[in-house]
Each structure stands twice: as C-alpha cells, then as structure tokens.
Amino acid sequence: MSLFAVPSPRLVSRFACTAVCVLSLGLTQVNAQPAEDTAAASDAAEQAARLQGQLPLQELRNFTEIFERIRTAYVEEVDDKTLLEYAINGMLTSLDPHSAYLQPEAFSDLQENTSGKFGGLGIEVGQEDGLILVVTPIDDTPAQKAGIRAGDLIVSLDGEAVMGMSLNDAVERMRGAPGSEITLEIRRKNEKELLTFTLARAEIKVASVRTDMLSGNVGYVRITQFQEHTGSELAAAIEDWRAKDNLNGIILDLRNNPGGVLDAAVDVVDSFISQGLIVYTKGRTASAEVSYSATNHTAAGDVPVVVLINGGSASASEIVAGALQDHQRAVIVGTQSFGKGSVQSVLPITEERAIKLTTARYFTPNGRSIQAQGIKPDIWVEQSEVTPYEQRFYKEADLPGHLSNPTRKDGKAKSDNDNKDPNSELLKKDFQLYEAHTLLRGVTILSPRPEA
Incomplete structure (x- = not known):
C-alpha cells in the first residue's frame, strides 16, 4: 500500500508504521592454499560445502543465464545497472504488497x-x-x-x-x-x-489531530494519520478539556486513517490506559520481537471512550482500536477495519537507497493477529446521513391561554429550539458519528452522579 x-x-x-534499522550482510571468502595442512583444508572444504548447501546454485545459474539473454537479445538495449535494479524491485514486490x-x-x-x-x-x-x-x-x-x-x-x-x-x-x-x-x-x-x-x-x-467539543461535553478527536507528535497533541487536548469542562466522554475517530508511526499509536493508547500490554510483534529475527506496554500517566483517566473505525482504518489505527478493545477501555463502533497487521522496516542500503521489508506481524494484547482480518467493531454501524422525519405536533404551549411554567424565569414553556443540538448539522451528515455521540450521551445520563 x-x-x-x-x-x-x-x-x-x-x-x-515505520521502523528504521540497518542490515549488514557478511560474506566469507574461502581460499584453499596447497601449503595448508590437512585439517585446515578439511575445514575449508566443510565450510564451502555448507555454503553450497545454502545457496540454490542451479537457480543462480538460471538467473545469470536470463540476465545475459536480456542483455544481448532484448529488443532495446538496457544497461546492467537498470537490469539489476529491476531484479531487486521484482524480488521485493513479489514477496507481499x-x-x-x-x-x-x-x-x-x-x-x-x-x-x-x-x-x-x-x-x-x-x-x-x-x-x-x-x-x-x-x-x-x-x-x-x-x-x-x-x-x-x-x-x-x-x-x-x-x-x-x-x-x-x-x-x-x-x-x-x-x-x-x-x-x-x-x-x-x-x-x-x-x-x-x-x-x-x-x-x-496533513493535520494529525483535530478536536471539537460536541454537546453534552463530549470531546471529539479526529486523527487523520499517526505522526511523530500525534500522541502528545492528543494528550494535551484531553488535559485541556478536563481542566476546563466536565468531560463526559471522548469520541476517537480513526476512520480512513491509514496508519503511520508505530510509537505514535502506542502513545495514543497510553493516553487511555495506565497499565498492561498495548501491542507486540513477532518475526524471524530477535530484533523483530518487540512489545510495548502502557505507562502510569493516563490523560483520559476513566472518561468513557468510543472509537470509530471503517474499512479505511489500517495499521496503526488497528493497533489502537485492537488494544482499547482488548482492554475493554472503549466501545468500537463502525465497520470492519482494513486488516494490515504487518511491520515494515526500512533497511538502508546506501545513503540514498533502502529496502522496505516486511519483518514481523502485529498482535493485539490478547494475541489476535490483525493481518488480513482487521478489527471487528463491537457495534456495527454502516455510514449514512441522518434524515429526520418532519412531523408537526401541537403542544400545550400552542394552546391559547395555557398556564405559564413556574420553573422558568421568563415564565415561558420550553420550546423545540431549547433542545436543538449546536452540532446537529455535523451529526446529521455523519450517521456513525451520530450513533457514537448518542451512545456516549446515554452512558453519561445513566452514570451515577454525586449527591447535591
């Protein structure tokens, strides 16, 4: 991708999510000298035999034969450097996307x-x-x-x-x-x-983090891509909300977020949980075996969280959604995510060239592989627009001579405009966001409140 x-x-x-590491390949040259004693010659022979057993010699012969045929018989002349770069590119792209x-x-x-x-x-x-x-x-x-x-x-x-x-x-x-x-x-x-x-x-x-405050003191956070400072920007926004308002919930929108920097995804999860595993990787090399855990500092505390995902949520987005789902820290709403659960490492070859190689797979804290599976939402909600059904009802306030309301300072009855959500236009255009907001408002209403 x-x-x-x-x-x-x-x-x-x-x-x-990208990690940068350096790959060095050591080649051992074996030179047999007639003056060497029998033991040394034997060791050299054994080493050569091992190398021969590891290398597919016939396939290497086929490669050189094909290389030479292209050089001499292709309809247009292609220089050796270009051919070798084509070979490298084909070797890598044939492995995985x-x-x-x-x-x-x-x-x-x-x-x-x-x-x-x-x-x-x-x-x-x-x-x-x-x-x-x-x-x-x-x-x-x-x-x-x-x-x-x-x-x-x-x-x-x-x-x-x-x-x-x-x-x-x-x-x-x-x-x-x-x-x-x-x-x-x-x-x-x-x-x-x-x-x-x-x-x-x-x-x-690309602005990584965008925030808004919805009605009912529900904070809305849209992460478009995981960049170096995404975690710190999110934590700052949450801490600012909690300092100013009675934050009743957070909607974390990861829809159409293709991923980004792994450390940023870890930092985002760390803003919501204070302990436990966040994600771990498995590969063939020791360096591919990595795990990340939460720290004690949690910006969001125990504020209820809903995470929005869809088919465009990939990689780092799936790490965040999967970790919060496994820790039962958030309700995942939307549709199934993309399913990219592999790790790509950028291995420099020269100062200007590198290979991007898949070196490991991601696993959620409960051991689920994201690869070709994705994250399934807890509540499945397809995207659509909210279309209110307009129906006019006559109410007590419409009747001539109705009694005034003694609990209102102006004595007037509560009108429909009093209930209007200031973010109604945003929520009308986005049904998944509307459902997430409704869910958090319900949680807030049902939560125990301190006695007056």
Missing part, C-alpha cells in the same frame, strides 16, 4: 510522509487485481474534496491503463507540481459505468 503523492513507500503504512525497493526519490518521500507534508492528490493506495486500490482519501485533499472513496479502483491515469503498471510507477504518475491536473478513471462498486475525475494536484499538509 502506498501513499498517494507520497511515494510508494510509507504508504501503507502511512497504512504503516508492502515490501519495496526505495530509490532516492522514494526514500526521500518516505521521510517527508512521516512529517505530514508531501505533494500530490491525497490518496492512500494499494494494488488489487492489477488495478490501483484507493485505501482511503485523506481529509481536506483534492481527492477527498472531489468525492473519491475508499474501495474505488483506479483503472487509468490520464488515459493510460494502470493494468501491468507497478504501484511505484502509478504513484509517481499521480505526483506532480501543485496546480497541475490529472484525470483518473475509476471503477466503483455498484456503478455500471466508469467514473471520471479530473483533479488538480496540491501540496498535501
């Missing part, structure tokens, strides 16, 4: 992506059946404003079919100077004909 406008890399990891060879521009873009600023259309993409899959459009970007949706399949870019095009190439074509335009043909589920979108590229600046 890769970030639109953000190169092939991070990607999915934007649905992706998230491993990739990062050449200079892609490596640089990966670093830009974790900082939350990059150029392009604002789409997190992956690959499916040879087409480019829209994992999620990013908030307030050209793609999101144009109406591109998670699950859309990009069929062509500026009239050129993407079938057979690598994910990296597709991402590069979608990038460009701010203001320049690109036309996408999209296949959408339940649509008979292809949809055409012409988008103007823009500089994408």
